[in-house]
Structure formats: structure tokens, C-alpha cells
Amino acid sequence: MSTGKEKKKIDLMKELLLKNSRLFRCPSCEQELALSRSNSLYCAKGHNFDLARQGYVNLLLKQEKGGYDKQLYAARKVISDSGFFDPMRKAISKLIWEIGEEEDWSRASILDAGCGEGSHLAWICQDLKAKEKRFADLWGVGIDLSKEGIRAAAKAYPNLIWCVADLTKLPLQNEQFDIVLNILSPANYGEFKRVLKDHGVLLKILPTANYLIELREILFKGTDRELYENDSVKKLFANSFQLVKEQQIHYKVVLKEENLEHLIKMTPLTWNADQEKIRAIINSGLKSITVAFDLLVGKK
Template structure:
């Protein structure tokens, strides 16, 4: 963080920040944040309640590291040029997607993850020490304008105005959104014969196209076998599994996602 302190601005007053040897991060107006002993920074001005538990992020890490999303991560890495220097993963959770995407890259960019959930960022800092992890709110982010070459937004809410502010000119946003058959086996058993059994991402895609130029849309669909041990962890990490009132049994799962790639104006 000392080496890259020029990326950061105070979320309170927007002044420049200095990273000191003792782990204090102080702006010109003396607003102060600390690097926690676990290796992350909490830039939240006020605490935000999170519906995501430590156990959810542990399940999410297990599922992602099982290889379930490997084709998605590889496709995202293919969109990141070798000269990319700074990557920000927004809504990064426990950091597994960002870490695995970076393993596909020839060069090692500066990778930063931000999430409003302290539990997620604590897990990210624990498992992936070679990146910068921040607890923060995109509505009041701790980054200067035109700081990033790539913003990732994987199955997470977005703040397009903030994305455009902190992206360099002509840089990219890569957003992953569900397609109609994503986790369809869970949806069919959990919401049979209800409107939730079907899903369309048309509104999300159109909104993305309103904010970025030269938008590409790449659909990736495949089925993966699902072990008996992995199913409960998958159900814990996805909202689809939170409302089940009965046990379900699955032997495979469908991954069906759109990767949206847009350029900043």
C-alpha cells in the first residue's frame, strides 16, 4: 500500500492519503484508517450490516476453489491485456475469483479487492496475502479518479457512476451476470411452478450498455458434476439455497453466465 498510496483518497474528505510505516493511513485532514493485523484496511465511515456470514464465505471459497467457475475465470483473464497494471474487483467477497483470475495472467498486476462485508475481506486477507484488500462502500470509495485499468464485477451489485470515475480513459469493466439457466437445477427444485423458476438478465444487460461503449457479450454455458460434499456449500453461498424448506439432491449443476465487457468513455 505504501508503494501504491497514490491510488487512494480519503473516503471522508477525498484528500490524498499517506501510508505510514506503523500501518496508519492518514489524509491531509488527519482522517486516519489502520491496516488491521490480519492484513486489510477498513475504509467504512460507518458500519454496514451484512447478511453474509463467515461460514458463507468459507463455503464460497470451497466452491470456487473446486474449479466450478474455472471456464469463467479463464475467459475473464483472456480479456485482460498483458499491459494491464491495476485491477479492482468490486464485491470481491473472500477474494477467490480475483486470485484465480490472476493466476491465468502472464504478468502480475496490482490486484485490489473491495467489499462492504468485513467477514469477506477478513477471509480474503487470510488466504491471499499478495493483494490489497479493503472493506469499503462503492458509494463512498477510497480510490482516486482514473486509477484502474480493469474493474471486475462478478455476480455482484454495481455502481456504474463510481466505476466510470475511478477507471482510466478507454479502460474496461468486466461484469458477470447470470443467464437464464444459471444453477437451474436448484431453481427447478426450490421454485417449481413459480415465477422464480425462470430468470432473464435483459434489464441488467441494457443498463450496462447505457453506461459503457463497445459492449461485448459472451455467454458461457456448461454442466459440472457436483459432489455430495459440495452441494450444501453451494446452497449456502447462493441466495437460491437460502429459502429451501426441503432437502434437494443434485448430481450436476449448470453454469450459465454472461460476461459483459465494456469500455469507459
């Protein structure tokens, strides 16, 4: 039996969908999806997708089994709540604010493609709404392949639209968004271009060579993975979108001992790593860590 809290979340999801009708399209036949009275999205050809009582919708045609589990997203949320990503997210919200002012937006829509547990999108939307009345009518959609990530997002941030879906075939109607965010996530530039409005902007965050360098030096010393090169990612971006701005974001984060262990659980750098090297990181007495990103801004 569902709790009152869960019922409230599904009701919030329905309210958001009613406010933003014509948002989704069927992942099977690409017909428009409409909201039924029985808490589902359906298309004219009879395909049907139930809203989860936790406040999200799963639009995957084939359910994927990934390596991202509850423990990973719990660790990621702890790191996120600690302020680890705040300078990066402030840079993004500042850019969106400047773009919105230039475009004179009265209403703005943001898609976070590859949103994970949702904290980036939630933080950025909250920051923008606090800045100015211009963004009082801001709305956001987070999409990720991981059901565990989307469940965590819906649980923590019920005032946004959350969807389990494949980024290579977004179940979204054309030209829906002013901004697409792609933060430390794989990209599908053809799909991003399709769902962006004509004036829309893509903001992509990717790590630079010094990102978490202290971990890399322990894990990959003397190998080609000690430094990360993002030149090929930048080239692909520039071949797909008009690169209008590139910004470097570089800062140090002071680490509490318990947060180091959450960081180790969170980062893909440690996946499949030798346990001896994991222990070496924990025993290193690491007090701070380097965070370094490139922020790419592209237009259609």
C-alpha cells in the same frame, strides 16, 4: 498479542501500499490517504484508518451488518477451490490477456468491485502472471462491503490489496485501474467509470436464465423466480458504458455430495428458503448442475 504470521501480513500490506501510493482517498473528505509509520492511512484533514493486522484496511465510515457470515464464505471458498468457477475465470483472464496485448500494457491494475472472499481476483491474477512476462507487474485490489469476506481474502491471498468499503462511494483516486471486474455483484457504474483509466475496461459477469436451473426448479417451480431474466441489468450496463463485447459462458459442473451442501449454503437462491425444499435438494441425488453466465465488456 499478534502472531508472526499476522505481522507478516500487515507488513505485506504496507509494502503493497508503498508500491501503489496515491491509491486511496479518504471516504469522508476525498483527500489523498497516505501511509503513516504507525500502520494507518491518514489524510490532511486528520481522518485516520488503521491497517488490520490480518492484512487489510477498513474504509467504511459506518460499519454495516450484513447477512454474509463466516460460514457462507467458507462454503464459497470450498466451491471455488473445487473448480466450480474455473471456466468463467478462464474466459475473463483470456479477455484481459487479449486486451493487454492490444493495448501493449507494460503494467496492469485490476479492481475487483464486490470481491467477496477474494478467490476470483486471486485466481485471475495468478493465471495472467503465468501466461506471459507482460503481466509480471500486475497488481490487484479487492473491495467488498463485507468485513468477513475481506478478512477471508486477506487470510488466503496476502499478495493483493484488500479493503472493506462501499461500492457506491469507492475510496479510490480517479483513473487508477486498467480493468474493473464486477462478478455476480451489484454495480455502481458512475464510480466504476471514475476509477477506470481512459482506456480502461469494465468486465461484468451476470447469471443467465439457466444458472443453477436445477436448484431453481425445486425452489421456485411454477413461480416467476424459476427463470432469471437479466435484460434490465444488460440495459443499465449499455446505458452507462459502451458495450463492446458480449460473451456467453455455459457449462456443467459435476457435484460431489458434500459440495452440493456447500453450494446450498453459498447461493442466495436458498436464503430464506423453506427447509423442506432445502431437504428436497439434498435428497434429490443431484450429480451435476448448470452454470451459465453472460460476460459483458464495456468501455468509457
